[in-house]
Amino acid sequence: MTLDQNTFLAIVAMAAATVLTRVAGLVLIRFVAIGPQQKRALEAIPPAVLMAVIAPTALVTGPAETLATVATAIAATRLPLLAAVSIGVFVVAVGRAAVGA
Structure with missing residues (x-):
């Protein structure tokens, strides 16, 4: 592999x-x-940046992602950023498993 x-x-x-x-x-x-x-x-600023990053995903994907976006937004108002992101990941994983996606 060469690097230009x-x-x-x-x-x-x-x-x-x-x-x-x-x-x-x-x-x-x-x-x-x-x-x-x-x-x-x-x-x-951190919750605003988080929502700016994940909002497009919530608008163009399935129900599991939309639910995870809502859960992350609610968590970001009360919890540290890492905890809010962890909750969003957990909710999307459970949601995808429930839907079978």
């Missing part, structure tokens, strides 16, 4: 951009005062 030089450079550039944006965020947040409204907004 342009492909390798693109991968390195994307990795560098990812690392730089994460490090810049950590450095810059030290200079920002976070009030209660900003804290609530920051805490709302």
